[in-house]
Each structure stands twice: as structure tokens, then as C-alpha cells.
Amino acid sequence: MRHMSDREHRDYRGGNGTAFVWQSRSEADTARFAERLARLCGPGTVLALDGDLGAGKTRFAQAFASGLGVRDIVSSPTFTIIKEYEDGRLPFYHMDVYRISLEEADELGLEEYFEGNGVSLVEWASLIEPLLPPERLHIRLEVTGPTSRDVVAEPRGERYAAWCRELGMLPV
Numbered sequence: 001m002r003h004m005s006d007r008e009h010r011d012y013r014g015g016n017g018t019a020f021v022w023q024s025r026s027e028a029d030t031a032r033f034a035e036r037l038a039r040l041c042g043p044g045t046v047l048a049l050d051g052d053l054g055a056g057k058t059r060f061a062q063a064f065a066s067g068l069g070v071r072d073i074v075s076s077p078t079f080t081i082i083k084e085y086e087d088g089r090l091p092f093y094h095m096d097v098y099r100i101s102l103e104e105a106d107e108l109g110l111e112e113y114f115e116g117n118g119v120s121l122v123e124w125a126s127l128i129e130p131l132l133p134p135e136r137l138h139i140r141l142e143v144t145g146p147t148s149r150d151v152v153a154e155p156r157g158e159r160y161a162a163w164c165r166e167l168g169m170l171p172v
């Protein structure tokens, strides 16, 4: 039987339905999870990523890109806001909206990406919540220790909920 630590009793429900959690013990663990998620994704997937500075959003995005078959080096888009990678199984749109206002984000025409044939991953997505499409997978990285993270998923839409179950995430 698995040892139940205190943090397994954290309440991650945001009030929008079921949330799921997956516990990462290391950076490599997070990478494996992100790669598995990438293999489930289809055109028009939107991943809304949140978590404190240094929680692992970019690390997650890099592994996710690699799971999509992207070979280019994926670096943090903090200053470029949007980076596009076309060499994977699906186009990959990597965004980081930390440095821009909601008004500036609105002018970027993000819906073109969200509704396109690629996969969009937005770091700091909660900052542009009103601009996100109704169907999306929210993922929050919670720092639980020096090398451990809780990956908390809140699916909006049944297709995303199915992925969470397929990934072996636990409902919370």
C-alpha cells in the first residue's frame, strides 16, 4: 500500500469540476509525464499551464515538445511571447504571457493558434483566462519539495478528462 503523505490530502478542486493529480518526484518524472501527455494530443489541443516562478512550466513544455517529436531546442518564450515549432507530429505553439497585459494579449490574436491545427501551450495562462477557449486542459505545477511537484490538472471538456484518466492521474 502506498504511503499517504500530508500533501495527498491537499484540496486542489477549483470549483469547476473534477481535478486530477499526479505526483512527480523528479525533473525526469515530470518530463516523462509531459511526453506521455504529448502523445495523446490532437489538433487544436490547448494546455493552460500555471505554477510559481521556477515551478517547472518551461521544463514541462520542453519535454512536451519532445513528446510531439519537436527536435528544435525549445527555450523559454518569456521575451518572444510566442514561439512556433513546425517540425513535430503537430505544430507546437509555445507561449508565455507573464510579461504582457491582458490587453496586449488580446491583440496577439491567440484564438488563431487555439483554433488552428496545432497544439498550444500557454505558460502563466491564468493571467489571460478570459482569452482562453472553453475547452482546454489546465495544468498547475505545485512545488512540494526541492525536486518534487504535484501536477494538478483541471480538464474543461470531456476529451481532456479522458486523457487525465488515461495518464493514470488520481481524481482529487
Ligand SMILES: Nc1ncnc2c1ncn2[C@@H]1O[C@H](COP(=O)(O)OP(=O)(O)OP(=O)(O)O)[C@@H](O)[C@H]1O
Pocket: 024, 025, 026, 027, 028, 029, 030, 031, 051, 052, 053, 054, 055, 056, 057, 058, 059, 060, 076, 123, 146, 147, 148, 149
Ligand atoms: N520535479 C520537477 N519537475 C520539473 N522541474 C523540476 C523538478 N524538480 C526540480 N525542477 C527544477 O525546477 C526548475 C524549473 O524551471 P522552469 O524554467 O521550467 O520553471 P518555470 O515554471 O518555467 O519558471 P518561470 O515562471 O520563471 O518561467 C528547473 O531548474 C528544474 O530543474
Ligand SMILES: [Mg+2]
Pocket: 057, 058, 059, 076, 096, 123
Ligand atoms: Mg518558464
